[in-house]
Amino acid sequence: MLQIQKIREEKETVINSLKTKNFDATAIVESIVSLDEKKRKTQAQNDEQLSRINKASKEIGMLMGQGKKEEAEVKKGEVGQLKSTSKELGAQLQQLEKELHDELVKLPNLPHPSVPPGKSEEENEVIKTDEIPTLSESALPHWALTEKYNLIDFELGTKITGSGFPVYRGKGAKLQRALIAYFLDYNTEAGYEEFMPPHLVNEESAYGTGQLPDKEGQMYHATADNFYLIPTAEVPVTNIYRGDIIAPEKLPIKMTAYTPCFRREAGSYGKDVRGLNRLHQFDKVEIVQMVKADTSYDVLDEMVAHVEKLIQNLELPYRILRLCGGDVSFASAITYDFEVYSAAQKRWLEVSSVSNFENFQTNRMKIRTRNAEGKTELVHSLNGSSLALPRILACLLENNQTEDSIKIPKVLQSYFGAEAIN
RNA sequence: GGAGAAAUGGCAGAGUGGUCGAUUGCACUUGUCUUGAAAACAAGCGUCUGUAACAGGACCGGGGGUUCGAAUCCCUCUUUCUCCGCCA
Numbered sequence: 001m002l003q004i005q006k007i008r009e010e011k012e013t014v015i016n017s018l019k020t021k022n023f024d025a026t027a028i029v030e031s032i033v034s035l036d037e038k039k040r041k042t043q044a045q046n047d048e049q050l051s052r053i054n055k056a057s058k059e060i061g062m063l064m065g066q067g068k069k070e071e072a073e074v075k076k077g078e079v080g081q082l083k084s085t086s087k088e089l090g091a092q093l094q095q096l097e098k099e100l101h102d103e104l105v106k107l108p109n110l111p112h113p114s115v116p117p118g119k120s121e122e123e124n125e126v127i128k129t130d131e132i133p134t135l136s137e138s139a140l141p142h143w144a145l146t147e148k149y150n151l152i153d154f155e156l157g158t159k160i161t162g163s164g165f166p167v168y169r170g171k172g173a174k175l176q177r178a179l180i181a182y183f184l185d186y187n188t189e190a191g192y193e194e195f196m197p198p199h200l201v202n203e204e205s206a207y208g209t210g211q212l213p214d215k216e217g218q219m220y221h222a223t224a225d226n227f228y229l230i231p232t233a234e235v236p237v238t239n240i241y242r243g244d245i246i247a248p249e250k251l252p253i254k255m256t257a258y259t260p261c262f263r264r265e266a267g268s269y270g271k272d273v274r275g276l277n278r279l280h281q282f283d284k285v286e287i288v289q290m291v292k293a294d295t296s297y298d299v300l301d302e303m304v305a306h307v308e309k310l311i312q313n314l315e316l317p318y319r320i321l322r323l324c325g326g327d328v329s330f331a332s333a334i335t336y337d338f339e340v341y342s343a344a345q346k347r348w349l350e351v352s353s354v355s356n357f358e359n360f361q362t363n364r365m366k367i368r369t370r371n372a373e374g375k376t377e378l379v380h381s382l383n384g385s386s387l388a389l390p391r392i393l394a395c396l397l398e399n400n401q402t403e404d405s406i407k408i409p410k411v412l413q414s415y416f417g418a419e420a421i422n
Numbered sequence: 423g424g425a426g427a428a429a430u431g432g433c434a435g436a437g438u439g440g441u442c443g444a445u446u447g448c449a450c451u452u453g454u455c456u457u458g459a460a461a462a463c464a465a466g467c468g469u470c471u472g473u474a475a476c477a478g479g480a481c482c483g484g485g486g487g488u489u490c491g492a493a494u495c496c497c498u499c500u501u502u503c504u505c506c507g508c509c510a
Contacts, residue, residue, distance in 0.1 A: 047479040047480090054478095057491040058440070061441085062441090065440080076490045078490090366470095
């Protein structure tokens, strides 16, 4: 959520900036500015009424104390009028606040100036890329390999739950565990604190990171208790500090968590979703940081480098994209995507997204710290995947396949307990 | 699941209808003293909103109600604790 003060003071900047996200904010901004003005005016009027009531009430108290009952009764009568006016103004104010808020949450975060314009993912800017590796003609896609080596049973998952819920088994299950353990160790060594958060969150948390109200349909909803299954660890982890004022010396706060992620992905079918490409339940290790506002872009660079090194350690061919305005998510100011190359499918697969949300999330969640003068100010939040497992697994299987085995990258061997799957 | 108790500022802990936004202690900040530190003493010390700045307004777990006036009374929800039951 953008700060009302910013919209009020820099109306044109907001509108122009959002053009990069192909978002015409003119009408919403106009409506916000006028609602805000009305709201403040109404509040001033109401405050005036309340002030008089408070004053009169104190006087009544004093009169009663002095035993001047008659005079007190007269005062009471006066307050009645003030009260009905105030009640009306209060109702108006509440309505205006709701309308203002409803408009405010419609505005996406402003893109960073370096975000290139563009309509779709076609126009994302490739800022770094490895050579595309080629495999022999007989190379198999991962869904054939998982079957060949008995690593994942997709049909069994369909039987137990439904499509998009794979069952990892044997070495497939162990490799999954190895990847999670390695990713977490890699992150904690870099100073991230490891968390194991709940996998279901309440409405307030889902709202805090922006999944609600607009992305309701993408989450599984446990209606009996009104809980949502998390689509990413970002939701519970970012909410850890919801509403807090963080002591400046505690910043930056670096957190990492492994969780399964649940996504309904309504309406996705076809070859794009085959095998591990898109699932309803998948595993991911996430990194989240809360930082002082003026350091967030340095931290973003640091996080990008952190994820890059991790992918390098896995010896997978990758590229880094700077997302164009049309592809940057609602809440993000800037996003770098990491993609690894699936040699058998001959396509790039997204495995990580590293974003700076600046104060967009923290304004909504009221996560603050204190500046040098002791005044509260919003912190910046950033997050990134390190990493999403299924597509890493897919590439790892495909790119490392030989005639009769799959080689395990060095860094994973001690976690996996073998040098190859065969 | 049943019975009972509780929820107040960073923490502890007063406050049961009228200058209570809230006594006090600890913690914290600044100053005095000291070569420096500690101790002692003095002052300050919640959040949000609002204003050019004052003023003003809201907030004592959340929501609602009674009243001229509520931290204090009533209703409701949530959470925590104790006891019982069940249980990985």
